[in-house]
Structure formats: C-alpha cells, structure tokens
Amino acid sequence: MAExxxxxxxxxxxxxxxxxxxxxxxxxxxxxxxxxxxxLLGPSGxxxxxxxxxxxxxxxxxxxxxxxxxxxxxxxxxxxxxxxxGYVIQAVGLFPHYTVAENVAVVPRLLGWDEAxxxxxxxxxxxxxxxxxxxxxxxxPRELSGGEAQRVGVARALAARPRVLLxxxxxxxxxxxxxxxxxxxIARVHRELRTTIVFVxxxxxxxxxxxxxxxxxxxxxxxxxxxxxxxxxxxxxDFVRELVGVDAETRRLALERPLIER
Amino acid sequence: xxxxxxHVALAGTALVVALALGIPLAGLTADRAWxxxxxxxxxxxxxxxxxxxxxxxxxxxxxxxxxxxxxxLVVLALPPILVNTDVGLRSVPRATxxxxxxxxxxxxxxxxxxxxxxxxxxxxxxxxxxxxxxxASATLAAFIGGGGLGDYIVxxxxxxxxxxxxxxxxxxxxxxxxxxxxxxxxxxKLAI
Ligand SMILES: Nc1ncnc2c1ncn2[C@@H]1O[C@H](COP(=O)(O)OP(=O)(O)OP(=O)(O)O)[C@@H](O)[C@H]1O
Ligand SMILES: [Mg+2]
Numbered sequence: 001m002a003e004x005x006x007x008x009x010x011x012x013x014x015x016x017x018x019x020x021x022x023x024x025x026x027x028x029x030x031x032x033x034x035x036x037x038x039x040l041l042g043p044s045g046x047x048x049x050x051x052x053x054x055x056x057x058x059x060x061x062x063x064x065x066x067x068x069x070x071x072x073x074x075x076x077x078x079x080x081x082x083x084x085x086g087y088v089i090q091a092v093g094l095f096p097h098y099t100v101a102e103n104v105a106v107v108p109r110l111l112g113w114d115e116a117x118x119x120x121x122x123x124x125x126x127x128x129x130x131x132x133x134x135x136x137x138x139x140x141p142r143e144l145s146g147g148e149a150q151r152v153g154v155a156r157a158l159a160a161r162p163r164v165l166l167x168x169x170x171x172x173x174x175x176x177x178x179x180x181x182x183x184x185x186i187a188r189v190h191r192e193l194r195t196t197i198v199f200v201x202x203x204x205x206x207x208x209x210x211x212x213x214x215x216x217x218x219x220x221x222x223x224x225x226x227x228x229x230x231x232x233x234x235x236x237x238d239f240v241r242e243l244v245g246v247d248a249e250t251r252r253l254a255l256e257r258p259l260i261e262r
Numbered sequence: 263x264x265x266x267x268x269h270v271a272l273a274g275t276a277l278v279v280a281l282a283l284g285i286p287l288a289g290l291t292a293d294r295a296w297x298x299x300x301x302x303x304x305x306x307x308x309x310x311x312x313x314x315x316x317x318x319x320x321x322x323x324x325x326x327x328x329x330x331x332x333x334x335l336v337v338l339a340l341p342p343i344l345v346n347t348d349v350g351l352r353s354v355p356r357a358t359x360x361x362x363x364x365x366x367x368x369x370x371x372x373x374x375x376x377x378x379x380x381x382x383x384x385x386x387x388x389x390x391x392x393x394x395x396x397x398a399s400a401t402l403a404a405f406i407g408g409g410g411l412g413d414y415i416v417x418x419x420x421x422x423x424x425x426x427x428x429x430x431x432x433x434x435x436x437x438x439x440x441x442x443x444x445x446x447x448x449x450x451k452l453a454i
Contacts, residue, residue, distance in 0.1 A: 058363060082366030093361025097379050097454045106365050140454075156365070 005035040005196030006069040006163035008055060014063030015050050024050045026220040027063070032213070034069075034163075035194040037187075039207040041243070042217035048200040051217070052166050055198060056085045068164065083107050086157030086165040086195075090172050092149045094141040100126070100152050101137045107160040125155040128192075129185060147178035154186065158193070167199045171206070183209055204244055208232070216240050266433065269410035272328065273400040276335035277393055284340050285385065288347035289378075301344060309341040313399040321406050331400070331408025338399055339392040346388025350381030383452045390445040397438040401430070411437070 008031070015025040025047040032038045040048045053059040054066055057078040066073040073081055094103050101122045108118045123133040129151040141149055150170060157165055167186075171179045187210055190197055201207055207214050207228070214231045216224040216239075224236035235241035291297040308316075316334045324330035354377050362372045404412025414430025417423065 056364065058360070079366045079368050082364060084366075087361070087364030089357060089360060089364070091355070091357030091360075093355070093357035093359075093364075095358060095362070095376055095380075106367075110366055110371070142454075153361075 004163065004194045007034045007067075008032040008164060008196060008198065009067040009070075010051070010054070010064065011067065012064035013051070013054055013061045013066060015047070015054060015059055016062045023062075023220050025054070025061075028222050030215060030222055030225065032196060032198060034196055037190050037197045037199065037210055037212045038215055039211035039213070040198065040200045040215050040217060041202065041204065041207045043202060043243075046217045047220040048202075048217055049168050052168055052198055052200050055164065055166055056082045056087055058082075058087075083110055083160060084162050084164075086154075086159075086162040088150075088153050088157045088165070088167040088170045090169040092141075092153040092173075094144075094149055094152060094156070096141050098141075099137065100131075100139050100141070100144070103141070103152055104155045104159050106156060111160055113160075121159060122155075125159060128158070128189065129155045131155075145178075146174045147182060150174065150182060151185070154189070158189070158195070161193075163195060165195045165197045167197065169200055169202070172201070172203070179206075186210065216243065265409065265411050265413050266437075268328075268408075269397075269400055269412075269434070269437065272331060272335065272403055272408060272410050273393075273396045276332055276339055276396050276400070277389075279332070279336045280339035280343055280392060280396075281389065283336070284343035285347050288344045289351065292348050292351040298348065302348065305341040305344040308337055309345075313338050313395070314402055317399075317402050317406055326407035328403075328408050331403035331406055331410075334406075335396050335400060335403070339396045342388040342391040342395070343385075344388075346391075347381065347385050350384030350388075351377060353384060354380045380454070383449065383454065386445070386449045386452050390442060390449065393441050393445060394438050397441055398434060401434050 010028050010030040013025060013028045013030075014023050016023045028051060040052060042048055050059055054061045055068075055073070057066075057073055068081075068085075095106070098106075101119075104122045104125055105118045108121060113121070122137065126133040126136055131148060131151055136144075136148070136152075141152070144152065150173075153170070157167075170186075171182045174182065183206065186197070186199075189195075199210060211228050213226060214224075214228055215222055216231065216236075218239050224231060224240050226234075231240065232244055235244060287301065291301045313334070316337055317331065320330040320334040324333060358376060358380070359372065362376045367375065400408070400410050401412035401415060403410050404416045411430050411434050414426050414433070418425075418427025418430060
C-alpha cells in the first residue's frame with residue numbers, strides 16, 4: 001500500500017435499515033478527493049455514521065455505489081476492503097485482552113506481516129501519536145487514560161498504512177483540553193501522511209478546525225459541501241446558517257463571559 | 263480409594279460431557295433470539311430442580327447404576343455452563359466487536375480472537391460452579407447405585423457407622439474444595 005490517500009466517491013448512495021420506514025441516508029452524491037480531510041457535520045440522527053459506515057461496508061447501501069479510487073467497494077470481500085481502511089470510533093473499542101502493541105498490530109497480523117516488521121511498525125506508530133514505545137508498548141488498555149486510549153485507537157487504524165481513515169466522533173468522549181490536543185495530533189498526522197480522512201462530528205468548532213471540506217448533512221441528505229469559509233460565509237440554506245450561526249453566537253458569548261465577570 | 267476413583271470418574275465425565283454440550287450450544291444460541299430464549303428457559307428450569315430430585319427421576323426412567331447417575335449429573339452441570347457462556351458472550355461490549363469488524367477480521371476471527379477470549383472468564387465462573395455442584399451431587403449417585411464416595415455415606419447410614427459416614431462427607435468436601443481452588447487459580451490467570 002502506498003502512502004497518501006485514495007479518492008472516495010459516493011454515487012446515489014442510499015441506506016434504508018430493515019426496520020426503518022424512511023431512508024437513513026438518501027441519494028447522496030459525494031466525491032472526496034485523495035488526501036482531503038473531510039468532515040461530516042450535522043445533528044444527531046441525520047445519518048452521518050450510517051454514511052461513513054457505507055465506505056467500509058459495515059453498512060451495505062441499499063441504493064447506489066461506493067467507489068474507492070474508482071473501484072467498486074463491493075468488488076472485493078468486505079474484510080479485505082476494511083483492512084485497507086482505518087476505522088476509529090468514539091468508544092475506541094481497544095481489545096482489552098491485548099497489550100497496546102498487540103492492539104496496534106491487529107491489522108498487520110491479519111495481513112500476515114512478519115513479526116520484525118510488525119514490531120518496527122508498532123514503535124513507529126506509537127512515536128507518531130506521541131506515546132513513548134518503551135512506556136506504553138506492553139500496557140493493557142485499562143492502564144490508559146481516555147486520551148491515550150484514543151491515540152492507540154488511531155495508531156491501530158493507521159497501522160497498515162490505510163489510504164482512507166474513517167473517524168466517527170473520535171474525540172467526543174474526552175474533555176476539552178484532551179480533545180484539543182487530539183485534534184492537533186490528527187491534523188499533524190494528516191499533514192504528514194496525506195491520508196484521506198472522513199471525520200464525523202456534530203461539533204461545529206471541531207469541523208471548522210480540522211476540515212479541508214465540510215459536508216453538512218440533515219435528515220439523511222447532504223445539504224452543503226464546501227470549504228469551511230464557504231460554509232461560514234455562504235450557508236446554502238437556513239438550516240446551515242442556523243447550524244453554524246448559533247454556534248458562532250455561543251462562541252462569542254463564551255468569549256465575553258470572563259470580561260463581564262471582571 | 264476405589265470409591266474416590268469412581269467419584270472422580272463420575273464427576274469428571276459428567277463435567278466433560280456438560281462442557282462439550284453446553285459451551286457450543288450456548289455459543290450457537292447467543293445471537294439468536296428464539297433459540298436463546300428456549301435454552302435459557304430450560305437452563306432456568308433445571309437449575310431450580312434439586313439434584314436429589316433429578317437423581318430420583320432418573321431412577322425409574324433409566325434404572326440403577328453409573329449411566330443414569332452420569333446423565334443426572336450432566337443435567338445438573340449444564341445450567342451454570344449454559345448461562346455463563348451466554349452471559350460471557352453477550353457481555354462483550356458492542357464497541358469492541360464493532361472495532362474488530364472494522365479492522366477487517368472475519369466473523370470467525372472475531373469469535374476466536376476477540377469474543378470467546380473475552381467471554382472466557384465468565385464461562386470459567388460457570389465451569390467452577392458446575393464442578394463444585396457435580397462433585398457434591400455425585401455423592402447422591404450412591405443412592406441409585408452409581409458408586410463413588412457416597413457409598414461411604416450410604417454404608418455409614420445403613421450400619422449407623424458414624425466414622426464411615428464422616429469419612430465420606432469429609433472426603434467429598436475436600437475433593438470439592440480442591441477442585442474449587444484449582445479452578446479459582448485458573449480463573450485468576452484468565453482475568454483480563
Ligand atoms: N442499525 C440500525 N438499525 C436501524 N436504524 C438505525 C441503525 N443505525 C442507525 N439507525 C437510524 O438511522 C438514522 C441515522 O442514524 P446515524 O447513526 O447514522 O445518525 P448520526 O448522524 O450518526 O447520529 P449521532 O450524531 O447521534 O451519532 C437514525 O434515525 C437512526 O435511528
Ligand atoms: Mg453517529
């Protein structure tokens with residue numbers, strides 16, 4: 001697998017869950033260029049996770065096609081596809097019976113890398129996410145803080161040099177200070193590796209901070225797709241205006257409060 | 263000594279059979295609503311029937327001897343094994359399984375590398391419970407001619423030989439304690 005990212009294209013992607021009466025995701029056309037940091041932004045239940053999970057086929061679309069670098073995601077077994085796509089979730093989901101090193105090594109092992117190469121890669125990744133290999137390699141997940149655990153989650157997802165990294169609200173469960181440092185890390189990792197990242201959040205600040213492109217979703221549809229400036233300055237409709245506008249107002253108030261107290 | 267041998271053989275065989283049946287069975291039903299409901303209902307039903315009653319029920323159906331005693335003990339050992347295997351498998355966090363799926367493990371790899379290893383400590387508790395129950399209840403097998411250390415107790419009762427009765431009771435207790443501590447150690451090794 002080469003460094004850099006793959007282009008992700010969704011063509012008319014729709015998802016209706018077996019028990020659902022409406023589409024959770026409806027007729028989404030979206031192209032994410034290679035190496036882009038794309039953020040899916042929208043309110044709870046609008047279909048962000050569902051859409052994200054169609055990319056690694058944890059959810060199979062009931063309509064449309066997902067293409068990775070032009071190749072239909074369905075052309076190969078889903079397990080093979082997933083080994084080339086990193087996946088990070090809010091709950092982290094480290095394997096508690098594995099050490100940090102073993103967690104990071106999961107995908108390389110599935111791919112049959114030899115042990116020497118795996119060991120080298122594990123240390124390289126721990127370095128990348130700024131956890132001292134000597135100190136962290138042999139720890140168990142229960143011996144990590146929430147922030148450290150999610151760093152390991154990111155390292156596990158990056159282990160086999162995926163060209164696409166999917167992240168579903170990865171930093172939503174940690175406190176604001178840790179979140180900010182994790183955001184810095186992922187931005188740096190993206191600059192270094194140029195992996196295509198598709199990142200889900202409902203936090204507007206986080207989206208503005210990280211995104212090359214923001215994809216705003218509402219009720220299963222993409223309502224706007226553009227660079228952060230565009231979203232702020234030229235919201236496509238009232239929904240988008242309110243989404244970023246209300247938040248801008250909150251931020252302004254949050255900045256003012258200390259002044260009042262002084 | 264022969265009594266001890268029979269006792270261990272009886273309890274050991276019953277456990278092996280119950281494990282061989284119970285663990286795969288609970289594994290198969292854990293993710294299937296209806297089969298699981300049936301299995302847990304059966305396990306719950308058998309759990310509340312006293313072991314003596316199971317042994318006495320086995321008597322008219324299967325007659326006397328090692329075989330019927332074995333069958334009754336298997337029935338006795340199954341509920342904790344079934345229930346704990348089920349609980350163990352189902353208590354693996356969804357996020358862990360989701361992450362496993364996301365790495366590109368096959369369903370089989372998820373089972374072998376993640377789900378079963380994480381369920382194992384809970385399964386082990388069930389095995390420990392079943393072991394102690396089976397060793398203790400194997401004593402009752404003597405009443406239906408199954409042999410074992412219970413013979414000392416039956417004999418002691420018939421001849422009012424208190425020391426023989428005591429020998430039986432104490433040796434069963436020691437055996438159960440020994441098995442329990444051995445399993446407790448194993449369990450600690452399994453703990454994550
Ligand atoms: N496995 C499922 N089965 C049935 N319906 C589902 C399933 N997963 C999600 N849904 C439904 O699909 C819709 C979109 O859910 P999704 O999880 O994609 O939203 P989301 O934007 O990620 O929300 P959140 O920000 O709360 O995570 C919701 O109405 C949800 O109830
Ligand atoms: Mg979601």
